[in-house]
Amino acid sequence: MPxxxxxxxxxxxxxxxxxLRAVAGVDLRLERGEVLGLLGPNGxxxxxxxxxxxxxxxxxxxxxxxxxxxxxxxxxxxKRRLGYLPEQPPIYPDMTVSEYLHFAAALHGVARAERDAAxxxxxxxxxxxGVEPRLLGHLSKGYQQRAGIAQAIVHDPAAVVLxxxxxxxxxxxxxxxxxxxxxLGREHGVVLSTHILPEVQAVCSRVxxxxxxxxxxxxxxxxLDASAPADSFLVTLARAPAxxxxxxxxxxxxAEAAESxxxxxxxxxxxxxxxxxxxxxxxxxxxxxxxxxxxxxxQIFVDMTAQDAPTAEAA
Amino acid sequence: xxxxxxxxxxxxxxxxxVAWSLLAAVAALVAFxxxxxxxxxxxxxxxxxxxxxPGVTGYLLPRLFGGAATIHxxxxxxxTMGLIAGEWxxxxxxxxxxxxVSPLEIIMGKFLGVLAVLLPMVMLTALMPLALSALTDIDxxxxxxATLGATLFVVAAAAAGLYLSTLTRQPVIAAIGTLALLLxxxxxxxxxxxxxxxxxxxxxxYPAPTTHLEPFLGGLFDSGALAYFVLFxxxxxxxxxxxxxxxxxxx
Numbered sequence: 001m002p003x004x005x006x007x008x009x010x011x012x013x014x015x016x017x018x019x020l021r022a023v024a025g026v027d028l029r030l031e032r033g034e035v036l037g038l039l040g041p042n043g044x045x046x047x048x049x050x051x052x053x054x055x056x057x058x059x060x061x062x063x064x065x066x067x068x069x070x071x072x073x074x075x076x077x078x079k080r081r082l083g084y085l086p087e088q089p090p091i092y093p094d095m096t097v098s099e100y101l102h103f104a105a106a107l108h109g110v111a112r113a114e115r116d117a118a119x120x121x122x123x124x125x126x127x128x129x130g131v132e133p134r135l136l137g138h139l140s141k142g143y144q145q146r147a148g149i150a151q152a153i154v155h156d157p158a159a160v161v162l163x164x165x166x167x168x169x170x171x172x173x174x175x176x177x178x179x180x181x182x183x184l185g186r187e188h189g190v191v192l193s194t195h196i197l198p199e200v201q202a203v204c205s206r207v208x209x210x211x212x213x214x215x216x217x218x219x220x221x222x223x224l225d226a227s228a229p230a231d232s233f234l235v236t237l238a239r240a241p242a243x244x245x246x247x248x249x250x251x252x253x254x255a256e257a258a259e260s261x262x263x264x265x266x267x268x269x270x271x272x273x274x275x276x277x278x279x280x281x282x283x284x285x286x287x288x289x290x291x292x293x294x295x296x297x298x299q300i301f302v303d304m305t306a307q308d309a310p311t312a313e314a315a
Numbered sequence: 316x317x318x319x320x321x322x323x324x325x326x327x328x329x330x331x332x333v334a335w336s337l338l339a340a341v342a343a344l345v346a347f348x349x350x351x352x353x354x355x356x357x358x359x360x361x362x363x364x365x366x367x368x369p370g371v372t373g374y375l376l377p378r379l380f381g382g383a384a385t386i387h388x389x390x391x392x393x394x395t396m397g398l399i400a401g402e403w404x405x406x407x408x409x410x411x412x413x414x415x416v417s418p419l420e421i422i423m424g425k426f427l428g429v430l431a432v433l434l435p436m437v438m439l440t441a442l443m444p445l446a447l448s449a450l451t452d453i454d455x456x457x458x459x460x461a462t463l464g465a466t467l468f469v470v471a472a473a474a475a476g477l478y479l480s481t482l483t484r485q486p487v488i489a490a491i492g493t494l495a496l497l498l499x500x501x502x503x504x505x506x507x508x509x510x511x512x513x514x515x516x517x518x519x520x521y522p523a524p525t526t527h528l529e530p531f532l533g534g535l536f537d538s539g540a541l542a543y544f545v546l547f548x549x550x551x552x553x554x555x556x557x558x559x560x561x562x563x564x565x566x
Contacts, residue, residue: 075415082413086410090409093405104410
């Protein structure tokens with residue numbers, strides 16, 4: 001297994017602030033080429049988790065490995081493999097973009113001879129070309145955010161941790177930053193925390209939802225795609241029988257009334273709807289409408305975070 | 316990486332008008348003190364020399380460097396106040412803490428960075444008596460010792476200022492705290508020395524950096540005083556490092 005160690009591995013991570021347990025046993029893995037979206041309501045423990053990942057906060061218990069290197073035992077080597085954009089972009093207003101990125105490169109141990117090339121690469125990737133000689137304090141929020149991302153990738157880290165990278169940006173800037181994140185995800189692994197659901201859908205390949213310090217949901221985005229099998233179906237029947245009669249069918253796991261329609265859960269995981277329709281037609285109930293229902297990310301988010309006692313059960 | 320942090324800090328200080336205006340103001344004030352004491356020396360010079368009193372170096376150096384120490388003490392918190400508090404305000408401390416550098420390296424980088432402004436401040440003071448060497452004989456050894464004493468004094472006070480800057484996100488509060496701490500030590504020492512003329516007075520005067528500056532200004536190399544300044548500096552740099560480390564451990 002160590003041959004392909006995950007870029008980021010959190011094992012049983014706990015964080016207590018006095019009596020308050022902000023993070024309670026988080027296990028998380030980030031593989032190469034992944035963009036992991038860490039979702040959660042405010043106060044779910046996202047930022048604490050991100051800070052522990054970045055090494056700016058020590059865990060109360062548990063371990064963090066960056067590219068196979070233990071962050072607590074070998075912080076220097078581990079941190080060199082990591083780029084971090086904190087929630088508030090770390091901007092020195094009195095430095096030019098170029099000076100700032102040179103400083104970031106030196107700080108992260110990029111050799112003097114390679115700094116110019118590293119800075120140029122980060123400038124080009126983050127769309128900062130042309131603003132290098134300008135003072136950070138004079139740049140718009142969008143450019144400051146890009147400079148913040150540039151400082152996180154200037155030393156070409158294996159994993160990039162971005163804490164709410166699109167807060168306070170206008171829609172065009174958000175699109176540009178998201179495109180940049182998607183690009184970063186191809187070569188580096190990216191962990192991204194946010195509470196903006198469409199952002200996760202737009203850029204992430206995997207989503208993890210945090211609630212009350214726990215990871216309550218962790219799935220590849222692909223399972224939430226339109227191509228994925230639906231969980232339930234809304235059916236309209238011309239001659240609807242009693243619900244008990246529908247539930248009595250062998251292909252149906254459960255059924256409930258949903259306004260003028262009936263919601264049906266097939267018994268089989270996949271291909272179940274085929275059997276359901278066959279049996280409906282055979283029963284002669286006059287099937288006129290069949291609507292697949294998929295849980296949207298928003299529904300999952302609400303379901304997972306509305307309950308007080310988190311469970312490990314996922315969709 | 317200490318160098319990278321120190322260079323950035325020194326660059327930031329010299330880019331802002333703060334360092335320049337402070338250096339200019341300190342130079343003007345110290346020059347005024349210098350001219351004042353030079354003038355009074357010239358008036359009583361014949362009397363002093365007939366009585367076998369101190370020469371120009373012996374007369375001038377303690378007065379000039381003693382007065383300059385007060386000015387340095389007042390100026391220094393304005394430079395040290397933002398060292399860590401400013402990083403906190405700009406959110407850049409997270410960048411330093413997440414980088415592959417230890418808290419000690421961050422503190423040392425910051426400390427060396429601010430010394431890049433403070434040492435020229437001391438040198439400006441030393442240049443004034445040095446200018447007299449064109450006209451008269453200056454005791455080079457005494458001047459060197461006085462400069463060394465003033466440097467140690469400023470270095471130690473800067474370490475205290477750096478520590479105070481780690482305690483708050485408000486640079487102004489760090490400046491007030493530094494000033495209060497250093498002045499309290501100095502005043503305690505003066506009060507103790509003038510109230511009890513015995514060992515209790517010496518005890519009260521011991522923590523004051525000014526007490527240990529005196530032998531250097533009088534042309535003495537006091538290794539005890541040197542040890543005091545080294546310990547004072549190390550203590551506050553150690554406390555500052557601990558404070559940064561605590562930032563990671565709890566909140």
